Amino acid sequence: MPSTNGHNLQGKKDRDFAGRKLKSLPKSIFDNCEIITKVDLQRNRLKQVSGISQLVNLTELILSRNELADFPEEIGKLHHLKTLYINQNIIKCISEKVFPSLQKLEFLKLSTNRLMELPSDINQCRSLIYLNASNNYLKDLQALVGVPKLRDLYVENNRLTDLPGELFANLTMFKATGNPLRKPPGDICIGGLKDIRSYFTMLRDSSSPVTVKTIKTMFLGSSMAGKSTLCRSFQSSRPVEVDVADRTVGIEIIEVEKGGVRFLCWDFAGQEEYYITHHVFITPQAFVILAIDLSSYDPSDPQSFEEHVSFWISNIQLRVPDSVVLPVGTHVDQCLDIDRKKKHINSKLQSMLTDRTETLQQLKKKLQESDDPSLYSDQMNDLSRLTHYKLKVLDLLLVDCTKPGYIQMFQDHTLKEVTNKDNFPSIERTLPGIYQEVEKEIQDLLIEDDIPQHGRVTLSDLLDIYISQKELDPENIKCILRYFHRIGVIVWYEEIESLKNDVFLKPSILITLFKAIIRHDLEKQIKDITMRQLKSMKVLNKHRETWLSDYKEKATLHNVAISILVQKELETLHLDDADLVQEIVGNGNKPGSLLCLLQHFEVCLPTKITSPLNPTAPEFHPNKTWVASNPNVYDPDSACMFPSYLQxxxxxxxxxxxxxxxxxxxxxxxxxxxxxxxxxxxxxxxxxxxxxxxxxxxxxxxxxxxxxxxxxxxxxxxxxxxxxxxxxxxxxxxxxxxxxxxxxxxxxxxxxxxxxxxxxxxxxxxxxxxxxxxxxxxxxxxxxxxxxxxxxxxxxxxxxxxxxxxxxxxxxxxxxxxxxxxxxxxxxxxx
Ligand SMILES: Nc1nc2c(ncn2[C@@H]2O[C@H](COP(=O)(O)OP(=O)(O)OP(=O)(O)O)[C@@H](O)[C@H]2O)c(=O)[nH]1
Structure with a gap:
C-alpha cells in the first residue's frame, strides 16, 4: 500500500494512519478529504469515527483492530465504499438502514466481533460478493438469504444451528466449522458446498426428515486400565469380565443404543505400539472416556499422573482440543485410599488446564508488549485460536467394573453428560429420511450376503445397486456415503487416489488390516508363521530370520512378511478370500489398500531391502543390469520401515x-x-x-x-x-x-x-x-x-x-x- 505517513498529503488519494494509537480521527484526515479514496486506520484505539462521512469518495476503509463497540452509522453515508474491514473490534450490533445505502460494497470483513445477529436489510446490499463474519455469536443466517451477488461466505466459530437452504444456490465458498450445526450437521458441511446442496435437495425430495442423536465415544487410557471392560459392560448393561489374555489389539468398534442416543464406541488399545495409528482414528467432536486404573495410581509419584492421565489429556488437547473428557477411575474395589487419589487427580487436572490458559495468556501478553505487535499478527491469531478452544474435563467418576450397580451408574452418567447441551450442543442432527434408508439397506446387503462378508465393495458396484433400486442421483449417494464415513459407520477414503473406488462397509475390516502389522507382539507373530504359510508364498524358513533381524535392527518389515501376516489375520476371521488378500497387500503391479493406507497416514515408509544378488534371478551377470525374474510376483526386495520402532x-x-x-x-x-x-x-x-x-x-x-x-x-x-x-x-x-x-x-x-x-x-x-x-x-x-x-x-x-x-x-x-x-x-x- 503506498503510504503517505501523514506527510505531503496534497494530491494523495490514500491515507495510512495504521498503528498510531489514535483515539479519534486525526484532523489531517480531513484535508482535501473529497479526493481521498482509501484510508487505513487499523491497529489504533478508536472507539468512534465521527466525521468519517466527510470522506465522501472513499472506496476502501480499514478499521480492523480498534475498539469500536458500535458499528458507526456514518459509514452508511459512504456511498462509494467497495471494501470495508471492520474486523477485530467489539461490535455487538449493526443497526438497520446502513447496508441498503452501501450499494457498491463488495467486500465486508466483520470477523472477530461480538455480533449476535446481522441486520435484516443486509440483503439489500446488492454488490456484496465477500462476507466474513467468523468469530461472532451469530445464531442464524436468514438475513443473508437474497443477497444477490454473495459468493464467498465465512461464518466459522459462531452459534449457528440451522442454515437456510436458499443461501447456497450461488455461493462458491462457504466455511462454517466451529458451529453447533444440526441442519445440515457439521459432518456434512465439512464436505463443502456440493454436499450441502445435495443435503438440501434430499431434504426437500426424500421422505420426511429424521432427527437423530449420534456420538462417537472413544475409550482411551493406558494399557490394562479397563477400557475394554468399561466399553463392553456399557454395551451389555452389566459387568463383563475381560480376560487379561484378551487384550485389545488395535481398536474395536461397538455400536450401542441407549436412551435415544446412538453411541459408536471406539475402544483403543493402550499399548504404546498402537499410538502411531491414533491420529487416524481420533477425530473431533467425540466424547472421550479416559480410563485410569486407580489401583496402580500413586499420588506420591509424579510419573504416575504423567502416565495415567496427563499424557492422554495432552494428546487430546493437541489433536481434538474441543472435546469433552470423562475421566473414569477403575479398579476401585482393589484400592484403599480412593478419595485421596480422586482428589489428587482432579486437582492436578485442574491445575494442568489452568497452567495452559496462563501460558497462552503470557505468550499473548509478550507479543502485545513487543515494539510492534502488528508484526506478529500470525502468532497472535494462532494464540487467539487456541484460547478459543476449551477442552472440557469432567469430574473423575469412580467405577468398580465388577459391580452391576456401578455399571448402571456409569451408563446413566454417560448418557447425562452426552445429552447435556453445554457439552454437546450439536449431538442432535436433522437428516433427510433417505440417509436412514440407505444405512438400513447397507446392513441388509451384509445380512443377505449380497455383498461379501468382509464388507469391501467397489464404489461403482454400490452405486449400481442403489441407482437400479432407487433411481437416486449418484452424487447424492456419495454425499450420504461421505457422511457415513465421517461419523465412522463405513470407511471410504475418497481422497486417496488408489482407494477412491473401495468402500469398506464394515470399518472393523480396516482395523483388522491395521492390526495385522501394527501390534505389540509382532516379533512373536513372525515367529509363529507356519512352514505351510511360508511355502505358500514361495519363501524359505531362513527368510524369516532376515525378517526378524531387519525388524529388530532396522524397524523394517518385508512385504512378503506383511502379506503372510495379513493372510493369517484374515484366516482367523474366516475371510481368507485370495482376491481380498491380493487387493489388500498388493501384487507386483500395484500396492494393496493396506500399504496405501499406512503410507497415506504416514505410519510407514516404503523402502528397498538392498541385496547385491537376488536369489530368484535366473541368471546374474555382474556387469549387466539385473532384471527381476518375474516382475509380476511380489517384490521380495521391497519393505516398509516403521520409523517409530527404530532403536x-x-x-x-x-x-x-x-x-x-x-x-x-x-x-x-x-x-x-x-x-x-x-x-x-x-x-x-x-x-x-x-x-x-x-x-x-x-x-x-x-x-x-x-x-x-x-x-x-x-x-x-x-x-x-x-x-x-x-x-x-x-x-x-x-x-x-x-x-x-x-x-x-x-x-x-x-x-x-x-x-x-x-x-x-x-x-x-x-x-x-x-x-x-x-x-x-x-x-x-x-x-x-x-x-x-x-x-x-x-x-x-x-x-x-x-x-x-x-x-x-x-x-x-x-x-x-x-x-x-x-x-x-x-x-x-x-x-
Ligand atoms: N477388579 C477389577 N478388575 C477390573 C476392573 N476393570 C477392569 N478390570 C480387569 O482389568 C483387566 C484389564 O482390563 P481391560 O478392560 O482389558 O483393560 P484395557 O484398558 O482394555 O487394556 P488394553 O487392551 O491392554 O489396552 C481385565 O482383566 C479386567 O477384567 C475393575 O474395576 N475391578
Missing part, C-alpha cells in the same frame, strides 16, 4: 558427522509440545523428497545435490523443537539450494501441524557465534512457505548483514532466506 541414531550420526556452528540452522519450536508421533510422520512425509535418506530414532539425514540436511528432535530444558541443519555452504547459489531444502521440510512440517489444532510453532535461527544464546525470530515465516521461492537471486552486490543482540554480525542469508528469493517476508529481528 538408535547410529546410522544418522555416521552419515551426518559433526555439527558445526557454521551450519545453516533453523529451530522450529512447538508450544505446548511436539505431539506424539509427529517427528516420525514428518520423516515419512519428507524422505520421499530426497534421493537418499538415513533414518534413526529421533534424527534423520537427507542428501540431495551435494547438500546434506539433518532434522532432529530436541528438548532443551522443557522447550521442544525440531532442529533443521544444512552443512555449511559459501556460494550464494548453494546457500539458496539449502534454504530450498529447509523450506520443503518446513512446508511438510506446517502441513502436518495443521492436524493438531492445539499447536503453535515459532521459528528461530540461533546466533552462529560459539557460546552465544541470542537468536533471530522469524516473522511471517508462513508467507515464505507459501511463496513459490523460485525467484531469481538478488543481484545486488551489496552484502546485507544482521547483528544479534550480543553484537555478533553475520551475512543475512546465513540467518534468513533473505535476498535469495523474489518475495521476502522473513524480516530479521534480533531478540
Amino acid at each position: 538408535n541414531n547410529d546410522r544418522v550420526f555416521q552419515m551426518w558427522g559433526e555439527d558445526k556452528m557454521s551450519d545453516l540452522t533453523v529451530h522450529i519450536y512447538f508450544i505446548p509440545e511436539i505431539p506424539y508421533g509427529f517427528f516420525h510422520r514428518l520423516v515419512i512425509k519428507t524422505c520421499p523428497l530426497y534421493t537418499t535418506h538415513w533414518v534413526g530414532k529421533d534424527q534423520c539425514c537427507f542428501s540431495s545435490c551435494k547438500t546434506l540436511t539433518l532434522i532432529q528432535v530436541k528438548n532443551v530444558e522443557g522447550d521442544q523443537y525440531i532442529n533443521i541443519r544444512c552443512k555449511e555452504q559459501t556460494d550464494k547459489n548453494e546457500i539458496k539450494k539449502s534454504w530450498q531444502m529447509v523450506r520443503d521440510i518446513m512446508l511438510k512440517m506446517d502441513q502436518l501441524a495443521q492436524e493438531w489444532p492445539g499447536l503453535i510453532q515459532y521459528v528461530h535461527s540461533p546466533c552462529k557465534e560459539y557460546g552465544c544464546s541470542a537468536y533471530f525470530q522469524w516473522r511471517d515465516w508462513t508467507d515464505w512457505l507459501k511463496s513459490p521461492g523460485s525467484g531469481k537471486s538478488d543481484s545486488s552486490t551489496k552484502e546485507e548483514k544482521v547483528t544479534c543482540r550480543n553484537g555478533h554480525t553475520r551475512r543475512i542469508e546465513l540467518i534468513y532466506p533473505k535476498g535469495l528469493f523474489n518475495s521476502d517476508s522473513t524480516e530479521n529481528q534480533a531478540a
Whole structure:
C-alpha cells in the first residue's frame, strides 16, 4: 500500500494512519478529504469515527483492530465504499438502514466481533460478493438469504444451528466449522458446498426428515486400565469380565443404543505400539472416556499422573482440543485410599488446564508488549485460536467394573453428560429420511450376503445397486456415503487416489488390516508363521530370520512378511478370500489398500531391502543390469520401515558427522509440545523428497545435490523443537539450494501441524557465534512457505548483514532466506 505517513498529503488519494494509537480521527484526515479514496486506520484505539462521512469518495476503509463497540452509522453515508474491514473490534450490533445505502460494497470483513445477529436489510446490499463474519455469536443466517451477488461466505466459530437452504444456490465458498450445526450437521458441511446442496435437495425430495442423536465415544487410557471392560459392560448393561489374555489389539468398534442416543464406541488399545495409528482414528467432536486404573495410581509419584492421565489429556488437547473428557477411575474395589487419589487427580487436572490458559495468556501478553505487535499478527491469531478452544474435563467418576450397580451408574452418567447441551450442543442432527434408508439397506446387503462378508465393495458396484433400486442421483449417494464415513459407520477414503473406488462397509475390516502389522507382539507373530504359510508364498524358513533381524535392527518389515501376516489375520476371521488378500497387500503391479493406507497416514515408509544378488534371478551377470525374474510376483526386495520402532541414531550420526556452528540452522519450536508421533510422520512425509535418506530414532539425514540436511528432535530444558541443519555452504547459489531444502521440510512440517489444532510453532535461527544464546525470530515465516521461492537471486552486490543482540554480525542469508528469493517476508529481528 503506498503510504503517505501523514506527510505531503496534497494530491494523495490514500491515507495510512495504521498503528498510531489514535483515539479519534486525526484532523489531517480531513484535508482535501473529497479526493481521498482509501484510508487505513487499523491497529489504533478508536472507539468512534465521527466525521468519517466527510470522506465522501472513499472506496476502501480499514478499521480492523480498534475498539469500536458500535458499528458507526456514518459509514452508511459512504456511498462509494467497495471494501470495508471492520474486523477485530467489539461490535455487538449493526443497526438497520446502513447496508441498503452501501450499494457498491463488495467486500465486508466483520470477523472477530461480538455480533449476535446481522441486520435484516443486509440483503439489500446488492454488490456484496465477500462476507466474513467468523468469530461472532451469530445464531442464524436468514438475513443473508437474497443477497444477490454473495459468493464467498465465512461464518466459522459462531452459534449457528440451522442454515437456510436458499443461501447456497450461488455461493462458491462457504466455511462454517466451529458451529453447533444440526441442519445440515457439521459432518456434512465439512464436505463443502456440493454436499450441502445435495443435503438440501434430499431434504426437500426424500421422505420426511429424521432427527437423530449420534456420538462417537472413544475409550482411551493406558494399557490394562479397563477400557475394554468399561466399553463392553456399557454395551451389555452389566459387568463383563475381560480376560487379561484378551487384550485389545488395535481398536474395536461397538455400536450401542441407549436412551435415544446412538453411541459408536471406539475402544483403543493402550499399548504404546498402537499410538502411531491414533491420529487416524481420533477425530473431533467425540466424547472421550479416559480410563485410569486407580489401583496402580500413586499420588506420591509424579510419573504416575504423567502416565495415567496427563499424557492422554495432552494428546487430546493437541489433536481434538474441543472435546469433552470423562475421566473414569477403575479398579476401585482393589484400592484403599480412593478419595485421596480422586482428589489428587482432579486437582492436578485442574491445575494442568489452568497452567495452559496462563501460558497462552503470557505468550499473548509478550507479543502485545513487543515494539510492534502488528508484526506478529500470525502468532497472535494462532494464540487467539487456541484460547478459543476449551477442552472440557469432567469430574473423575469412580467405577468398580465388577459391580452391576456401578455399571448402571456409569451408563446413566454417560448418557447425562452426552445429552447435556453445554457439552454437546450439536449431538442432535436433522437428516433427510433417505440417509436412514440407505444405512438400513447397507446392513441388509451384509445380512443377505449380497455383498461379501468382509464388507469391501467397489464404489461403482454400490452405486449400481442403489441407482437400479432407487433411481437416486449418484452424487447424492456419495454425499450420504461421505457422511457415513465421517461419523465412522463405513470407511471410504475418497481422497486417496488408489482407494477412491473401495468402500469398506464394515470399518472393523480396516482395523483388522491395521492390526495385522501394527501390534505389540509382532516379533512373536513372525515367529509363529507356519512352514505351510511360508511355502505358500514361495519363501524359505531362513527368510524369516532376515525378517526378524531387519525388524529388530532396522524397524523394517518385508512385504512378503506383511502379506503372510495379513493372510493369517484374515484366516482367523474366516475371510481368507485370495482376491481380498491380493487387493489388500498388493501384487507386483500395484500396492494393496493396506500399504496405501499406512503410507497415506504416514505410519510407514516404503523402502528397498538392498541385496547385491537376488536369489530368484535366473541368471546374474555382474556387469549387466539385473532384471527381476518375474516382475509380476511380489517384490521380495521391497519393505516398509516403521520409523517409530527404530532403536538408535547410529546410522544418522555416521552419515551426518559433526555439527558445526557454521551450519545453516533453523529451530522450529512447538508450544505446548511436539505431539506424539509427529517427528516420525514428518520423516515419512519428507524422505520421499530426497534421493537418499538415513533414518534413526529421533534424527534423520537427507542428501540431495551435494547438500546434506539433518532434522532432529530436541528438548532443551522443557522447550521442544525440531532442529533443521544444512552443512555449511559459501556460494550464494548453494546457500539458496539449502534454504530450498529447509523450506520443503518446513512446508511438510506446517502441513502436518495443521492436524493438531492445539499447536503453535515459532521459528528461530540461533546466533552462529560459539557460546552465544541470542537468536533471530522469524516473522511471517508462513508467507515464505507459501511463496513459490523460485525467484531469481538478488543481484545486488551489496552484502546485507544482521547483528544479534550480543553484537555478533553475520551475512543475512546465513540467518534468513533473505535476498535469495523474489518475495521476502522473513524480516530479521534480533531478540
Ligand atoms: N477388579 C477389577 N478388575 C477390573 C476392573 N476393570 C477392569 N478390570 C480387569 O482389568 C483387566 C484389564 O482390563 P481391560 O478392560 O482389558 O483393560 P484395557 O484398558 O482394555 O487394556 P488394553 O487392551 O491392554 O489396552 C481385565 O482383566 C479386567 O477384567 C475393575 O474395576 N475391578
